[in-house]
Amino acid sequence: MIKRACIYCGTTDNLSDSDIIPDALTNAKIINPNVCRIAHNSKFSDYFESKVIEKLATITNLLDVKSSKGKQYARYPMIFTIGNEEYFTKIASDTEVFQKINTSLDGKTKIGPIDKILKISGASEYNVTAIDINEREITKKIILNLEVFFSIEMYRLITKIAYEWYCLHNNICNKIDAFDDIISFITTGEGKNPVQFVGNVALYKALDIIGSYGSHTLIAYIGSDDSVNIIVSLFGIAIYNVQLLPKAIKECQNNCIFQELSLDSQRKKFVFKSIKELEDDFISLISSAQEIPKGVNNNGVKLNIAVLDDTSFVIKNMYLEGFNDMQNNIMCVSVPSPQTYELLKSRIFNVFQISALTLKGLKRFVHEHRVFWKESFKLNPNGGDKKNIFLYYILLITGISCFQSFKELIRYLKQKLGKSEIALTDELIKDFEQIILSTKNYQDAITDGADIIDTWEN
Numbered sequence: 001m002i003k004r005a006c007i008y009c010g011t012t013d014n015l016s017d018s019d020i021i022p023d024a025l026t027n028a029k030i031i032n033p034n035v036c037r038i039a040h041n042s043k044f045s046d047y048f049e050s051k052v053i054e055k056l057a058t059i060t061n062l063l064d065v066k067s068s069k070g071k072q073y074a075r076y077p078m079i080f081t082i083g084n085e086e087y088f089t090k091i092a093s094d095t096e097v098f099q100k101i102n103t104s105l106d107g108k109t110k111i112g113p114i115d116k117i118l119k120i121s122g123a124s125e126y127n128v129t130a131i132d133i134n135e136r137e138i139t140k141k142i143i144l145n146l147e148v149f150f151s152i153e154m155y156r157l158i159t160k161i162a163y164e165w166y167c168l169h170n171n172i173c174n175k176i177d178a179f180d181d182i183i184s185f186i187t188t189g190e191g192k193n194p195v196q197f198v199g200n201v202a203l204y205k206a207l208d209i210i211g212s213y214g215s216h217t218l219i220a221y222i223g224s225d226d227s228v229n230i231i232v233s234l235f236g237i238a239i240y241n242v243q244l245l246p247k248a249i250k251e252c253q254n255n256c257i258f259q260e261l262s263l264d265s266q267r268k269k270f271v272f273k274s275i276k277e278l279e280d281d282f283i284s285l286i287s288s289a290q291e292i293p294k295g296v297n298n299n300g301v302k303l304n305i306a307v308l309d310d311t312s313f314v315i316k317n318m319y320l321e322g323f324n325d326m327q328n329n330i331m332c333v334s335v336p337s338p339q340t341y342e343l344l345k346s347r348i349f350n351v352f353q354i355s356a357l358t359l360k361g362l363k364r365f366v367h368e369h370r371v372f373w374k375e376s377f378k379l380n381p382n383g384g385d386k387k388n389i390f391l392y393y394i395l396l397i398t399g400i401s402c403f404q405s406f407k408e409l410i411r412y413l414k415q416k417l418g419k420s421e422i423a424l425t426d427e428l429i430k431d432f433e434q435i436i437l438s439t440k441n442y443q444d445a446i447t448d449g450a451d452i453i454d455t456w457e458n
């Protein structure tokens, strides 16, 4: 039996399961069990992981990703405007905004629940105005600092993810000297930085087509200079290339690997030794699909129906089609340019525009919003949150149609809207709003929908 040891230092003592992607950044766990507990698992959290997790709080929160250890979603900063006043707040859910007292940016005005406001010393009916927030136009601005994507902490984290993932898929269970430079960069942040930001827009688009929204994707490939590289796509927002080794080593035979980890915890994967092996597999996949199954049509003509395992076909096809770009045209960026920031901004904008429906996210929405439905609640069409309107629409149609399961809801949406990942354009939101507000007693249908969703099993 092979004796297992830490892939960073070679110790056999006190090995632990390392979350290859930190728990707070993914809903789909992957583990490398060959990492020693203190020096190379816990300490990475202080060195670089916690800072990245904190800076990405807005993204994880809005994608319904949270640490399995914590109860709450990460808090994130936001500025909201009512009338002429701007307020800064930090929230874990958008329902928190008006539960507490927030001070305007100029420090002159406070907003909050009226009973709490009146308890502030000096507050009286003379200087406090009651407003109905359901009647006011509210705009919300999310604050994101893009520097985190180019920080040393991010580069160390991305290298760690690439290294632990590559070792896992090559059954490496000990420290190998060939990785010394990589290990040193991860553990100390010193030495040559192996990470570069990928600027080739075609690669982002290719991953968009195969992947579901908000996924992490990892790809191992051999570069045109024979180097071993790992592509790490973080939430489909930022793609990095990590040069792990100057050339392949005999201990690591698998160099054509793909894995996608989606927001609803789905995993797609293949592992091959080389691009040649993948090509052979792909050809046999196509030829087998052309042979079976056979049928006879109405006119007695024999039919050959091509049936392919969709997921596997699509991801293999993507790898083969993207291979040339990966090898020769990845357009790596070491120092971010204005174009790099534009690319990142448009990727983030996409993430906030598109709503992928997951059962986890839907249950969270019900849980957080239910507190407001006790008395006669009404929807504020000017509340400044498109995703809210979309999810209220989901609750409404669930309440009206009494779907038996999450799957049934998804099937309905696919028929009606074409897909379950929906770009929340202004027109579409207007349509949803119209449907909700024109439904008689929409509040009852919404709470019925919420009750139904509560009964759905994960």
Ligand SMILES: [Zn+2]
Pocket (backbone or CB within 6 Å): 006, 007, 008, 009, 010, 011, 035, 036, 039, 040
């Ligand atoms: Zn160790």
